[in-house]
Amino acid sequence: EAQVTQNPRYLITVTGKKLTVTCSQNMNHEYMSWYRQDPGLGLRQIYYSMNVEVTDKGDVPEGYKVSRKEKRNFPLILESPSPNQTSLYFCASSLLGEQFFGPGTRLTVL
Amino acid sequence: GQNIDQPTEMTATEGAIVQINCTYQTSGFNGLFWYQQHAGEAPTFLSYNVLDGLEEKGRFSSFLSRSKGYSYLLLKELQMKDSASYLCVQSSNNNDMRFGAGTRLTVKP
Numbered sequence: 001e002a003q004v005t006q007n008p009r010y011l012i013t014v015t016g017k018k019l020t021v022t023c024s025q026n027m028n029h030e031y032m033s034w035y036r037q038d039p040g041l042g043l044r045q046i047y048y049s050m051n052v053e054v055t056d057k058g059d060v061p062e063g064y065k066v067s068r069k070e071k072r073n074f075p076l077i078l079e080s081p082s083p084n085q086t087s088l089y090f091c092a093s094s095l096l097g098e099q100f101f102g103p104g105t106r107l108t109v110l
Numbered sequence: 111g112q113n114i115d116q117p118t119e120m121t122a123t124e125g126a127i128v129q130i131n132c133t134y135q136t137s138g139f140n141g142l143f144w145y146q147q148h149a150g151e152a153p154t155f156l157s158y159n160v161l162d163g164l165e166e167k168g169r170f171s172s173f174l175s176r177s178k179g180y181s182y183l184l185l186k187e188l189q190m191k192d193s194a195s196y197l198c199v200q201s202s203n204n205n206d207m208r209f210g211a212g213t214r215l216t217v218k219p
Contacts, residue, residue, distance in 0.1 A: 043197070048205065050205060059206070097158055099153075099155065102152060104152055
């Protein structure tokens, strides 16, 4: 089954404790992206990647890092999480425009 | 958000037709997507317009006017399951994606 998976689905953590949210797709898509969704603001793009070893900043990259060492995986790294990074995070991949989204990761930073 | 404007909320009756409008900035425009998102779930693709005109797909249609920076999503024969948020999304020449804040549609019996 073609899909995008994210882990964990839910995470509660504390300020400053490094964390990684994994994202994996099995559709051989070149384009992958991370978004955060907050009430009233819609989805905002954090980082995106056009292919292996190619990453670019989206609208809200501060406080986040990504890597794209292989085509299927695109992890999101929070080196020192802060409460304002509490949000719902979505990973997505696409080949020709239409994006396929993962199920979302709800992160709470205390 | 991000210079993509769409109404925050709309209400319509089961069986009716509803049109959700979206305006965006025309500079760097590459294409216009519509996604549906049920509460707590991931967005799912509905339509994509890159040329002017109407794209019809079953009960859903999407229209684009590139010169006006305007699009709409038309939902016909509304069903209760169509209650969801509808996201207008602009893709730009530099491959970034900008989402509107979404229009929350409530379908009433």
